[in-house]
Structures are given as structure tokens and as C-alpha cells.
Amino acid sequence: MKSTRIPRATIQRLAAYVQILETLSQEGEKVISSEGLARACGVNPSQIRKDLAYFGEFGVRGVGYYVQDLLTAIKQSLGIDRIWNVALVGVGNLGRALLRHKILRKRGFMVVGAFDCDPFKIGEEIAGLEVYSSKRLQELAQELNVEIGVITTPPKRAQRAANYLVEAGVKGIVNFAPVRIDVPENVAVEYVDFIHHLFSVAFNISLNLSKGLF
Amino acid sequence: MKSTRIPRATIQRLAAYVQILETLSQEGEKVISSEGLARACGVNPSQIRKDLAYFGEFGVRGVGYYVQDLLTAIKQSLGIDRIWNVALVGVGNLGRALLRHKILRKRGFMVVGAFDCDPFKIGEEIAGLEVYSSKRLQELAQELNVEIGVITTPPKRAQRAANYLVEAGVKGIVNFAPVRIDVPENVAVEYVDFIHHLFSVAFNISLNLSKGLF
DNA sequence: TTCTGTGAAAAACTTCACAGCG
DNA sequence: CGCTGTGAAGTTTTTCACAGAA
Known part of the structure; x- marks a missing residue:
């Protein structure tokens, strides 16, 4: 976990990623690339990689991101892994x-x-x-x-x-x-x-x- | 009216200015400075001057902005001067x-x-x-x-x-x-x-x- | 004098491009 | 080989600082 100040815009986008990942998860998708996720929410792929990098390394090179793991990781990062x-x-x-x-x-x-x-x-x-x-x-x-x-x-x-x-x-x-x-x-x-x-x-x-x- | 592309964030803020100006107008305020407006919506005074400058010169130097005139001008700029x-x-x-x-x-x-x-x-x-x-x-x-x-x-x-x-x-x-x-x-x-x-x-x-x- | 309008400087954010790992 | 993670470059947005009008 990096200690840099996290852009407000990043937080907003993470919330959007959560929504898309939950849909993907329900549809049974196991893996998603930064490009796939980017297309789904209308941003640049490296934007997504940068956003995630603020919190850790969640992807697998050559593969992409495991939907369920990424979802869990983002929720934890945002503090929404609880009620x-x-x-x-x-x-x-x-x-x-x-x-x-x-x-x-x-x-x-x-x-x-x-x-x-x-x-x-x-x-x-x-x-x-x-x-x-x-x-x-x-x-x-x-x-x-x-x-x-x-x-x-x-x-x-x-x-x-x-x-x-x-x-x-x-x-x-x-x-x-x-x-x-x-x-x-x-x-x-x-x-x-x-x-x-x-x-x-x-x-x-x-x-x-x-x-x-x- | 300038022809530069107007930042999305500017539009969002103009919407906030409208709300504040309407309140001021109802309270009978006639004039407001960029600093007063800035305090009311939690942004920097020059931000406000810049935002307004995209659409024209609405202020009076040494005085500030006439609430009613500014409201009309912003509404017109945003295209919300109609139903x-x-x-x-x-x-x-x-x-x-x-x-x-x-x-x-x-x-x-x-x-x-x-x-x-x-x-x-x-x-x-x-x-x-x-x-x-x-x-x-x-x-x-x-x-x-x-x-x-x-x-x-x-x-x-x-x-x-x-x-x-x-x-x-x-x-x-x-x-x-x-x-x-x-x-x-x-x-x-x-x-x-x-x-x-x-x-x-x-x-x-x-x-x-x-x-x-x- | 006061407070706007605005170039110029600074900061923030986004995109590129590629090294590096699986 | 493919796709992530990331420094560096590029772009946009914000803030500063001051000239200039009322």
C-alpha cells in the first residue's frame, strides 16, 4: 500500500469498478483485463492500473485480474468490506x-x-x-x-x-x-x-x- | 464569450454557484465578491473568477458581482434560462x-x-x-x-x-x-x-x- | 482603494510507453 | 507472448500574483 495522497477522482472510479466487477462476478466471469474493465466504464486502461496501484498489486501479469479477488481487494481498500x-x-x-x-x-x-x-x-x-x-x-x-x-x-x-x-x-x-x-x-x-x-x-x-x- | 473548451468541473461548479446565488438573491443581497462566493461554496476565489471568465466579464472591478445579473448570466450560459x-x-x-x-x-x-x-x-x-x-x-x-x-x-x-x-x-x-x-x-x-x-x-x-x- | 480579469507558475491528474513478470 | 506495474511525458485544472478598471 502506497502512502501518496489518493486522488479524489480515483475513489470515485473505484466505486464504479466495484459496480462493474459485481456484475461480472454475477455473470460468472473469472478474469478481466484492465482493457476490458476500461471499456466497461469508459476510461483509459492505464488509468485503471494506476488507480489500483495506489492500494497494491492485485493483477497477474500476462493474465489480468481475478474478478472476485479484485472485488474483495477494492472493497477492503475503500473500507466497504463491512456494514x-x-x-x-x-x-x-x-x-x-x-x-x-x-x-x-x-x-x-x-x-x-x-x-x-x-x-x-x-x-x-x-x-x-x-x-x-x-x-x-x-x-x-x-x-x-x-x-x-x-x-x-x-x-x-x-x-x-x-x-x-x-x-x-x-x-x-x-x-x-x-x-x-x-x-x-x-x-x-x-x-x-x-x-x-x-x-x-x-x-x-x-x-x-x-x-x-x- | 471565449471559445476554449470549458472544463467539466467548471460546469459542475457553475451549478453550485446558481444555487448559492439564488439563496443570496432571496435573502436580498445585492452584491457578492468572488471571495464571498468562494467561501460559500468552499473553493478558491480565483477559481470562481476563472470559471466565470469562460463565459464573459460579469463583474465590476472594485465592487464585485451584482447577484441578480450574475445569476441571469450564468443561467443563460448554462442554457437553464428556460424550461x-x-x-x-x-x-x-x-x-x-x-x-x-x-x-x-x-x-x-x-x-x-x-x-x-x-x-x-x-x-x-x-x-x-x-x-x-x-x-x-x-x-x-x-x-x-x-x-x-x-x-x-x-x-x-x-x-x-x-x-x-x-x-x-x-x-x-x-x-x-x-x-x-x-x-x-x-x-x-x-x-x-x-x-x-x-x-x-x-x-x-x-x-x-x-x-x-x- | 478595492476587487476583477488574466497571464504565468504550480499542482494535480491522465496517458504513454516500455520494462518485467507469469 | 500478453498484460500488469510504473517512471516519465503530456495534459488539464487550480492557484498565484499583479495589472488595470471603477
Whole structure:
């Protein structure tokens, strides 16, 4: 394992590799070359070899990578070779969808607590989980051994949700609310905002159109 | 307007600037400096000036940027100064959440058609929109003047959904399914996969933990 | 004076090209 | 022989630093 700082982009790509390798594994493929993997995820083959080299030597020269071994190695490198307990704050449309979506659990992220500040929602049961008052976050998160918080509140309540989560001792937050949040620097934050992707598509369409016209 | 190729990262950041500027605008702020904006979205001030310079000169030296003017200018540059018609394919948990979420519409993306291949879902009404058979995509998308497709199907059906959308003449696709899709190169594609962000947070937590231990 | 716009420098990231191992 | 692992080259993106306009 190298000690160089690992590019953020590499982490993003590793996540993509995991997805492709899991599909390959399900399809019964045993071996994949960097070129095959590259084609499957639209990047350069040496990019893949470089990305993997940050964490170790997982391939066999002249052969390629054993799908199952590589999958295990990447998951271990990313720290996703185990289950992470997650608390979800904000039970709106998006929050509900995430709670019902099996993908979180399938990927090793188990939502062990759902929280909201709306009295009408507190006590409701969604996907087998009771909705608790956000004020009980600190108390319950410790009890439930929560490590990651997911914020799906409206933008105005995101900072408060973040505060509760930090107080409750979570070490990472995935924020779906379209606002920046302030947290201590030892808390890892990721922002998810699909509107950005729609903007990006809109921009590219406009660009293509103008290329066609002139 | 410069003719250099605009970095993808710039487009992503412009989308973030839009969000912040809209908040500022609502709060009645008239002027913002590149430094203020930089602080609000966690980037370097000259990054912001560079990003904006790709599209023109929007600032006033010694003053900063007029919030409203800058907002208008960025929206125009991104091609989001108008309404885009969107077709959504795949009415599962995520699809439903997007249909009900007001944010799409608020940002200028109007879902004008919802499609699914499950006979049980066809005919259902969600957020005032009838669910149609995916097979009718081509016919209806043209009628409804759809320009962007959003795929929220399970991974296995994503490629078929993409094919339908391309046949229907959409020029851009936002794919929420965790698989790569093949489309003609004049169709802009963006992938949305929040699991990547959870992976990223998990990795960073693991990293912080190991830093703390050694 | 303040704060933008921008060349030039620095850093980060990607691709190349090939040595080296199975 | 084929494909990985990797230094070196190349490219892109970010940051610096300062000239110049309001």
C-alpha cells in the first residue's frame, strides 16, 4: 500500500469498478483485463492500473485480474468490506425513497434510524423503521452505533440536522440537501445533488445545438 | 464569450454557484465578491473568477458581482434560462420520489411524461401525471416535445430505456441506474449514483480512523 | 482603494510507453 | 507472448500574483 495522497477522482472510479466487477462476478466471469474493465466504464486502461496501484498489486501479469479477488481487494481498500450503520434525517419524499430502496442495504449501508422534526411524521413506520424525533438523535445514534448520517431535509433544516449528527458523534455525512453545511474538519462530508447533472445535460445539449447551427 | 473548451468541473461548479446565488438573491443581497462566493461554496476565489471568465466579464472591478445579473448570466450560459421538458422512465421508489419532488420543476425541468413497462403501474396517476407504457415513448415524447430523458429503472432495464429515449429523439439523458449505457455520441449522458458518495464517505472515515491510530 | 480579469507558475491528474513478470 | 506495474511525458485544472478598471 502506497502512502501518496489518493486522488479524489480515483475513489470515485473505484466505486464504479466495484459496480462493474459485481456484475461480472454475477455473470460468472473469472478474469478481466484492465482493457476490458476500461471499456466497461469508459476510461483509459492505464488509468485503471494506476488507480489500483495506489492500494497494491492485485493483477497477474500476462493474465489480468481475478474478478472476485479484485472485488474483495477494492472493497477492503475503500473500507466497504463491512456494514456501516446509517442514520437518516428528514423523512420527505426523498428520505422515504431511500428508506424503501434496497440498494443502500445491498451495498452495506444499513439505515438503523430515521429522524424528522415534524410531529406528524414521528412515530410513523417506514420500511420497518420507526421515525423518531430529531431531538433524540444524540441519545439514539449512540445506542444504535451510527457512524454515517444522511441528510434529506429541506435546505433550511440541513445545518441543524448536521449539528445534531455531529453532536451524536457521526464521522461522515452524505448531504442531499442543496446547501453547504459547516462541520468540524474531522467529519467527512459528501454532497449529492442530481440537479447539477440535469444542468450539465442541459448545457451540453445547448452546446451541441449551437455547434450544429454554426 | 471565449471559445476554449470549458472544463467539466467548471460546469459542475457553475451549478453550485446558481444555487448559492439564488439563496443570496432571496435573502436580498445585492452584491457578492468572488471571495464571498468562494467561501460559500468552499473553493478558491480565483477559481470562481476563472470559471466565470469562460463565459464573459460579469463583474465590476472594485465592487464585485451584482447577484441578480450574475445569476441571469450564468443561467443563460448554462442554457437553464428556460424550461426543459423531461420524460421519466421507471416509476419505482426513486422515480416516484422525483415525480413528487418539487425541486425538478422549480429548477426548470418539467416532467411531462412518466413511463414504465410494468402493466400494474401503467394507468396509475402520480403527482398529476399518468404513467404510460414505455412502448409509447417514441410516439408520446415527440408529441410532448421531450428533450431530456431521466432513467430510474432497475439496472437491467436501463439500456432498453435509453434505446427508447434515443429513438424518441431526446438529446440528453440523466441515468440514475447504476450501469453504463450506450448511446450515440450526440446524446449527452450524465450518471447519478449516490452510492459513490457513500463509498467516498466510508473511505474517508476509514482513512481518518487509520490516521488517528498510527 | 478595492476587487476583477488574466497571464504565468504550480499542482494535480491522465496517458504513454516500455520494462518485467507469469 | 500478453498484460500488469510504473517512471516519465503530456495534459488539464487550480492557484498565484499583479495589472488595470471603477
